Amino acid sequence: MDLLKIGGIELKSRLFIGTGKFPSKKIIPDVIKSSETQVVTMAVRRVDLEAKEENILEYISKDVIWLPNTSGARNAEEAVRIARLARAMGCGDWVKIEVISDHKYLLPDNQETIKATEILSKEGFVVLPYMSPDLMSAKRLVDAGAAAVMPLGAPIGTNRGIRTKELIEILIDEIDLPIIVDAGIGKPSEAAEAMEMGAAAVLVNTAIATSDDPVNMAKAFSLAVIAGRTAYLSKLGATKKCAIASSPLTGFLNEGEF
Amino acid sequence: MGFYDVYINFKDFDYDAFFENVTSTEIKRILNKNKINIYDFLALLSPKAESFLEEMAQKAHALSLQHFGKTILLFTPMYIGNFCVNRCAYCGFNVDNNIKRKKLSPEEIEREAISIAKTGLKHILVLTGESPNATPVSYIIDAVKILKKYFDSVGIEVYPLTQEDYERMVEAGVDNLAVYQEVYDEKIYDRVHISGPKKDYHFRLDTPERGCKAKMRNVNIGALLGLNEWRREAFMSGLHANYLQNKYPDVCISISPPRIRPHAGCFDEVHNVSDKNIVQYLLALRIFMPYLGITLSTRERASFRDHLIPLGVTKMSAGVSTEVGGHSSNDKGEGQFEISDNRSVEEMKNVILSKGYQPVFKDWMQI
Numbered sequence: 001m002d003l004l005k006i007g008g009i010e011l012k013s014r015l016f017i018g019t020g021k022f023p024s025k026k027i028i029p030d031v032i033k034s035s036e037t038q039v040v041t042m043a044v045r046r047v048d049l050e051a052k053e054e055n056i057l058e059y060i061s062k063d064v065i066w067l068p069n070t071s072g073a074r075n076a077e078e079a080v081r082i083a084r085l086a087r088a089m090g091c092g093d094w095v096k097i098e099v100i101s102d103h104k105y106l107l108p109d110n111q112e113t114i115k116a117t118e119i120l121s122k123e124g125f126v127v128l129p130y131m132s133p134d135l136m137s138a139k140r141l142v143d144a145g146a147a148a149v150m151p152l153g154a155p156i157g158t159n160r161g162i163r164t165k166e167l168i169e170i171l172i173d174e175i176d177l178p179i180i181v182d183a184g185i186g187k188p189s190e191a192a193e194a195m196e197m198g199a200a201a202v203l204v205n206t207a208i209a210t211s212d213d214p215v216n217m218a219k220a221f222s223l224a225v226i227a228g229r230t231a232y233l234s235k236l237g238a239t240k241k242c243a244i245a246s247s248p249l250t251g252f253l254n255e256g257e258f
Numbered sequence: 259m260g261f262y263d264v265y266i267n268f269k270d271f272d273y274d275a276f277f278e279n280v281t282s283t284e285i286k287r288i289l290n291k292n293k294i295n296i297y298d299f300l301a302l303l304s305p306k307a308e309s310f311l312e313e314m315a316q317k318a319h320a321l322s323l324q325h326f327g328k329t330i331l332l333f334t335p336m337y338i339g340n341f342c343v344n345r346c347a348y349c350g351f352n353v354d355n356n357i358k359r360k361k362l363s364p365e366e367i368e369r370e371a372i373s374i375a376k377t378g379l380k381h382i383l384v385l386t387g388e389s390p391n392a393t394p395v396s397y398i399i400d401a402v403k404i405l406k407k408y409f410d411s412v413g414i415e416v417y418p419l420t421q422e423d424y425e426r427m428v429e430a431g432v433d434n435l436a437v438y439q440e441v442y443d444e445k446i447y448d449r450v451h452i453s454g455p456k457k458d459y460h461f462r463l464d465t466p467e468r469g470c471k472a473k474m475r476n477v478n479i480g481a482l483l484g485l486n487e488w489r490r491e492a493f494m495s496g497l498h499a500n501y502l503q504n505k506y507p508d509v510c511i512s513i514s515p516p517r518i519r520p521h522a523g524c525f526d527e528v529h530n531v532s533d534k535n536i537v538q539y540l541l542a543l544r545i546f547m548p549y550l551g552i553t554l555s556t557r558e559r560a561s562f563r564d565h566l567i568p569l570g571v572t573k574m575s576a577g578v579s580t581e582v583g584g585h586s587s588n589d590k591g592e593g594q595f596e597i598s599d600n601r602s603v604e605e606m607k608n609v610i611l612s613k614g615y616q617p618v619f620k621d622w623m624q625i
Contacts, residue, residue: 021327023614048410048620051378072622074475074508081625101508103549157324210323 002233004200006178007094007126007147009065013038014195015225016067016180017218018205019056020046021157027214028059035218041067041096041203044086057091067128069096076115083120095120096150097129106156110137114144121145130182133167138175148177150203153194154184157206161190165197172198188217188224195228196236260464261501265442265494273300273490280306289313294546299496302542303489311538315569318544322570325548328615331573332606333381334374335415337582338362338401342387344454346440347527348485348518351387353454360582361392367404373585375408377577377603380620382409383436388417388456395423399430406431410623413476417455418465424472431624435469436478436553437462438516441485442494450485450527466498470506475622477502477509478553483531483539484518492539496546503547512551512573515539519557519598533562537569544570559598567613576606 003010016039019028032040040060047068048055060066068086073079076099083095097120099112113129114137121127126147131137133151141149151168154160161184162168172179178200185191186207194202204221211217280301288298289310301307302314339361342351350357362370374382384401386393398416405412413434414427424435441447444459451457469477479498481491495513503511517531540552554563554571556578563574578597579585601609610617 021323021329022616023328024611024616045622046618046620048380051619054378054619072475078625085623085625103510104503104507106549159324206324206327209327 002229004178006128011038011065011201013222013225014201014229015191015222016041016182016201016203017208017221018042018203019060020071020205021209022214023209025054025056025059028056029061030215031208031218032061032064034215035208035222037064037218037222039065039067039094039201041069041205043071044068044082044089044091045072047086047089047091049089057089065094066091067094067096068092069130070098070116071100073097073099073116074101075099075109076112076119079112079116080119083116083125084123087125093124094126094128097127108132108152110134113137114140117141117146118144121147128180133164133171135167135170135174138171142175142177146177148180148200149175150180150182152183153181153190156183158184159186159207159210160184161186162194162197165193168194168199169197188220191221192224192228192231195225196231198232201225260467261498262460262463264497264501265444265463268494268497269444273487273493276300277304277306277489280304282306282309285310286313289317289545296497296500296546299542299546300493302545303492303538307542308534308538311534311541314538314541314545318541318570319568321544321548322568322572326572329618330567330571330610330615331381331618331621332379332576332603332610333383333411333413333573334377334379334575334577334603335383335385335580336370336374336405337385337580337584338367338370339386339389339393339397340582341389341392342454343390344388344456345452346454346456347450347452348440348482361386361397362401362583364400364404366583367401370583370585371405371408374577378607378619379577379603380409381411381413381434381622383413383415383434383575385415386417388454390417395419395426399426402427402430402432406624410620413478418462419468421468421472424469424474428473433475433622434478435466435474435476436514437465437469438480438482438514439463439495439498440482442481442491442498443486446486466502467505470502470509475510476512476551477506478512478514478551480514480516482516482518483536484528487529488531488535488539492542496543499543499547499550503550510551511547512553513543514553514555516555516557536562537566540566540570556597556599560601563599564609564613567610567615574606574610576601577603 015037017037019042042056068091070079070082079099097116099109117127117129128148130150153162180201181194181199182203191202208217415436466477466479481495499511551572553573607617
């Protein structure tokens with residue numbers, strides 16, 4: 001059984017999904033169901049415990065792992081406070097660190113992310129930091145106690161695919177933690193591509209939430225992730241620049257007579 | 259360097275000549291670009307671009323979807339005082355206007371807060387006129403402290419303050435600053451702001467930047483459309499937003515496109531700004547700054563606001579009263595202007611849902 005292990009939990013599904021940008025919160029349970037995801041992230045800043053109908057948590061089943069994220073945090077201190085709030089709200093111990101101090105490109109601040117990861121992992125959180133794919137930062141995140149590393153494929157919400165492929169491949173090769181490609185994946189084929197590369201999982205939100213049929217799109221992503229992972233495990237054939245004939249002209253030399 | 263240095267570069271700019279030279283080919287080229295510059299933005303504000311509103315709308319819609327999804331944040335303004343020492347030709351609070359003046363007591367603020375909180379809103383914007391004596395900084399801070407008990411996000415739209423005072427506001431729990439230049443053209447600014455502290459063009463122009471320096475999370479700016487030819491003011495508003503966003507990337511910058519509404523007193527030098535003009539402005543803004551917040555007030559009528567939802571708006575007011583104590587009191591101070599959309603929060607919520615969008619009541623909290 002091919003399972004993904006994070007924070008002591010074994011996961012069958014390698015598709016994590018987000019809950020932002022949907023036309024209605026009411027569609028979220030169906031999206032979760034069709035995606036077959038086991039990990040769902042939500043912005044703590046949108047959690048409203050006082051208003052049942054408006055509370056995002058009301059739409060996420062308890063059967064999946066809640067991954068509250070620190071969206072809105074501009075530095076480590078704010079991320080830490082938001083994570084603690086999430087835990088106090090009953091969201092559990094998993095947290096996705098998002099520290100963004102750039103509203104133009106929404107690129108993460110790796111230094112502040114490392115700081116927040118260190119503090120929160122010491123407090124017993126299962127920390128999944130969202131980061132710009134940089135090897136040294138990833139190594140520091142490992143040292144800081146991260147449970148996985150979540151490099152971006154492209155800036156959040158852009159649906160532009162895995163523009164940082166070379167850098168993510170380095171992280172997959174060098175970092176001894178699950179690498180979860182987060183942000184930028186816009187098509188199921190791109191999710192499959194990430195899995196073929198050897199990513200442990202992908203996190204998808206915008207591509208599902210802003211499609212015309214989020215429930216079916218979630219299903220498409222689920223299938224793509226399974227396909228990509230299966231291909232990875234099956235060891236893709238090597239790519240070559242020149243053609244290799246299926247019936248080589250010198251094959252007779254191996255027939256024993258010569 | 260402040261924004262005035264940017265303004266100066268365009269002070270004597272020949273807008274008419276620029277607009278005259280914009281071609282359809284150029285508009286098409288701009289709409290095919292991933293990222294546009296300030297002159298592209300100005301071209302999208304040109305009369306020539308009016309023929310491309312549908313193409314602009316398609317692009318603006320796609321960009322909005324990508325960055326914000328199908329969500330609209332709801333909030334409401336709360337007027338806590340309408341005393342004002344300024345003589346502004348276009349404003350109902352003008353010191354010369356014989357209107358009923360009022361400021362809310364702490365008990366009245368609490369009553370007003372309870373009344374608004376019952377609607378489910380979590381974001382509120384506190385407004386006063388400019389009267390450092392009647393509604394000093396300490397009074398506003400006390401009001402904020404009361405409101406924090408009922409709302410997750412408290413913003414202020416009050417008279418310009420110093421950076422130190424904004425820091426005090428942030429410390430008290432304010433995360434959102436709204437301040438409008440009203441009109442960027444210096445000569446017109448001087449003419450319509452007859453007397454009072456608001457006459458100081460530079461102090462007001464630098465106000466959003468002082469808010470950014472004080473670590474406000476959100477800063478909302480804009481021009482009051484109708485005081486000058488709208489394209490110039492729209493351009494300056496966009497330049498100002500771009501300047502702030504580039505210099506303070508950690509602050510979320512927004513623009514409102516308010517139009518002059520009927521108000522107490524009289525001001526009859528209004529430049530006409532049509533619905534089509536507002537649409538063009540919003541679309542050009544969204545294409546220029548895909549990540550910009552766009553706030554729409556109830557100055558606009560209901561049907562028009564509904565049509566603007568898919569065109570890049572990110573934040574809308576609902577259940578609005580511009581009267582002091584207008585949400586809970588029978589003894590109200592007079593409003594700043596007439597509103598055009600009187601719908602309740604519940605009605606707005608249902609309209610947003612019917613458009614296939616999600617009304618968001620809470621998008622921040624005290625941390």
